[in-house]
Amino acid sequence: MRYASYEISSPQRRVHDSRNRRARHLRAYFRLEKRLLALIDTMSSAQDLGADELLENLAFREGFDEADLVLRTVRRRDQIIAVIAVPHRIFYKPDYMAKVRAMKRAAKQLGRRCLIVPQSIVDQEPRRSNAELLHRSRSLSVDATSRLSVLVHLMDSGASTLRECAELFSHENPVGSVLRLAWEGTLRIDLRKPIGPETRVEIAEWGDR
Structure with missing residues (x-):
């Protein structure tokens, strides 16, 4: 047994x-x-x-x-x-x-x-991953020339993609630079969808941040 x-x-x-x-x-x-x-x-x-x-x-x-x-x-x-x-x-x-x-x-x-x-x-996605991306970008520094270039582009052309805006930066991390401007409230992106090359970017309205 x-x-x-x-x-x-x-x-x-x-x-x-x-x-x-x-x-x-x-x-x-x-x-x-x-x-x-x-x-x-x-x-x-x-x-x-x-x-x-x-x-x-x-x-x-x-x-x-x-x-x-x-x-x-x-x-x-x-x-x-x-x-x-x-x-x-x-x-x-x-x-x-x-x-x-x-x-x-x-x-x-x-x-x-x-x-x-x-x-x-x-933990709800894609908000969590988007938030973490923006949060990490806050340590980046964006010079005045790059900042002005993307603002002028958006004023002239209207809303653009993340890829198009990133091409305006000479920074070693151009995508991060765009996200940095979104984090601080200068630019606005749609956080309801996963952030990617085709993410819509526009100038933030007063009070967005």
Whole structure:
């Protein structure tokens, strides 16, 4: 007769598993935070103001670990909004989400508008990839001559493709230069479709950024 064998988990093994689990949670946390910040960075009139201390206190009160939720303060136009980005492993657990909603109610009672953002919204394509492209372009520098050239071209010819605009730059990263101008709000591109050579580019209207 064959008997089932059972592995007895030692205290050392449990500690090891716990550390590995926390490491995975931390990696997922920083990945979600990075994507959320890129998304905020490309939103019209939005500015990330950093971690939200009020939400951090509320999360601690509800028993959440620091790697469970991404908590940010965002200014959009004249409003200050507390943002709770919720990873998949939390969002699909009703008891955890009840605690997240309790945090939102508590923040509202303290006069803070609060927005719950599931990871599925942050990861939604093509918005996520587009946001990451624009976010990476912000470190580029565009000289005044190139900036003026693309603006004059768009004023004379109207909306053009990303490829056509990139051809006007002598920069080593011409596509990135166009995206840099879109990131800062000088140009406007359609983020609802994947960014590519035929992406439509036009001069941004006042208030687009």
